[in-house]
Amino acid sequence: MTTEPTAPLSATAMAEALERRAVTPATLLADALARVARADATLGAFVHLDPDGAARAAAEAGARQAAGRRLSPLDGVPVAVKDNIWVAGMPAHWGSRMWSDFTPPCDDIVVERLRAAGAVIIGKTNTPEFALSGRTDSPLHGKARNPWNPALTPGGSSGGSVAAVAAGMVPFSVATDAGGSTRIPASYTGLYGLRPSNGRLARRHGFPPMGIDFQAVGILARELADLELAYGLLAGPDERDPASLRFPPPRAAGRPRIGWFARYEGELVHPEVEAAVIECARLLEAAGYEVTPCPPPYDVALVRRVWGAISSAGAARAAELHPERWRKEASGAIAAAAERGLAMSAVDYVRALDGLAALRAQVSENWGAADVYLCPSAASPAWAIDDEFPAEIGGKPGHAAAQNTFATWVNAVGHPGLSIPGRPHADGRPLGVQLVGRFGGEADLFALARVIAAAAPWTRPPFPAW
The missing domain is CATH 3.90.1300.10 (Amidase signature (AS) domain)
Incomplete structure (x- = not known):
């Protein structure tokens, strides 16, 4: 076995090295956590780390590797998940003081699939409150910063995820995109960022949506091959998400126009x-x-009128889950959005x-x-x-x-x-x-x-x- 890598590896390079037993999952995990330790105090990428759970997952992946029974190319590869996606056993704060003590009871489907593929989830990444901002500055966790220049924003709402990937802490992260939240931060940090078709990455368990079906689970990666690898393992139908069952046949062969x-x-x-x-x-x-x-x-x-109305109604609904707390604990932007939502009539919403x-x-x-x-x-x-x-x-x-x-x-x-x-x-x-x-x-x-x-x-x- 080789020693700890000296430069960030892509997910595809990790998969190849794991397959030929040139590296172990435990070594890859140690490297990822060392990178987090070096960079995260500056970049604010992670809001929760799970070294013990990750170590158990890496040990299980290592046993499969030794037995020649790896589950997928991602078996033993360290990854991150955005804070607004449910991962059983890890907090899901949604960037909000109102959910500061919340731990979800189960995994969302994409996390189930990460685990089924053998991926090693090292932690949750920073997002603004309710994942509703073009920059990442959570009232609970503070700012995420751009690895290219920490004086710049990495964007939002997947700012923690892009910071983690661009800084080489993990090769890719699962995130979300309701108004550009994978694609815009990816553009600020030199990454590939996918917002797939609605339903392509199935969903079942999670926070109430801010904007009906505007939000999709997305993927952020340094390398296109890594994004395609993750997409190939995470996408696909699930009967618990009817939207995942409603796809047209592939386009006929030939170059796209x-x-x-x-x-x-x-x-x-x-x-x-x-x-x-x-x-x-x-x-x-x-x-x-x-x-x-x-x-x-x-x-x-x-687009802006519709999104403004629907997201304000979504913010009001989420805030009202904590009726005694939200006016004191919400960020200024979320409090204002919730007030706009509460002022809307049913007719206003139907017009949206x-x-x-x-x-x-x-x-x-x-x-x-x-x-x-x-x-x-x-x-x-x-x-x-x-x-x-x-x-x-x-x-x-x-x-x-x-x-x-x-x-x-x-x-x-x-x-x-x-x-x-x-x-x-x-x-x-x-x-x-x-x-x-x-x-x-x-x-x-x-x-x-x-x-x-x-x-x-x-x-x-x-x-x-x-």
């Missing part, structure tokens, strides 16, 4: 983000794909649902011939950690809604979206571009991401050493 847009008229976008999208469109065209510029297929003002139905019909009508849309993941790169939103984007004043311009419509329609690294900003900050597929079209996104990665004339900078 690509529509692209790099800006939304009247909305902010950083020039280098726009340029990164255009560059990727040209790469795909040069690779022989049909690539067509087109207008965005959605009304962003309608009508708006969502109209939005979904609009996107279906406007989708056109494209199989995949290429667009920005976020309007800008990461910004100063103490600011609620970027002070400026492309030389114009920023605002709180700017970062959801290109992300939340994907959640509204329930389609898959994949953020991939684009050409970095001139100052070295990561930038992401997004591929959005038809419902059930994850395979097209992975295929195009591989083409872009292979053809890219830029080199992704080395991840910071922690």
Whole structure:
């Protein structure tokens, strides 16, 4: 057996080394925990570690390895899970003081599948309260920071997960995405971030949803191969989640057609983000794909109105689970959202649902011939950690809604979206571009991401050493 690794390994490299018995699960776990010990006081990635439970899981994986009975390529690989996903035996705080003493009674389905694959869950990652913010600053656990520069935000609401992965603590993390919460932070940290089609990663047990079916379980990884490996083992139907049973057949063979847009008229976008999208469109065209510029297929003002109403109602419902506590313990942003939700009438809420139905019909009508849309993941790169939103984007004043311009419509329609690294900003900050597929079209996104990665004339900078 080899000694402790000296550099972060990908999940696929870990799997290969475990298969040929060049490393043990216990060694990989020790390395992961050592990396957490070195970096987490600065980065605030984890809110709970379970070294004893992880050690038991690693020992079981090691026994299977020795017997030649590994459960899957992930058997013995250390991973992390976002704080708002239920893991039996570990706290699920939801980033909130109101759930500071809550431990869920069971695993959600994705965690069941991680365990069935033999993955070693080392702990839970930081998220803002109710996972409802574009940056990660929990009233219970404080800030998560960007490994590329701790003075910058890693984004939200999966800020702890991207910090853990980008810093090399784990090769991938399971997270969630209700308005861009995997894809936007991935773009700020040089990662791959998937928001799959609704139901693709089945769910059953967890906190009440903030925005009906806007939220999906997602995956964040340094390497595309790692994301695909995890997706292949975690996705699939489960009768406990009817949405997981309702997928169309795969698209007929042939290259997907690509529509692209790099800006939304009247909305902010950083020039280098726009340029990164255009560059990727040209790469795909040069690779022989049909690539067509087109207008965005959605009304962003309608997206924001619908999301604002539905998420406010969700915040009110969650807050009212603690009627005597929430006004004292909720963050300012959540308290304000809950008050807006409580002020809504039933008619107001039904109108929001009508708006969502109209939005979904609009996107279906406007989708056109494209199989995949290429667009920005976020309007800008990461910004100063103490600011609620970027002070400026492309030389114009920023605002709180700017970062959801290109992300939340994907959640509204329930389609898959994949953020991939684009050409970095001139100052070295990561930038992401997004591929959005038809419902059930994850395979097209992975295929195009591989083409872009292979053809890219830029080199992704080395991840910071922690």
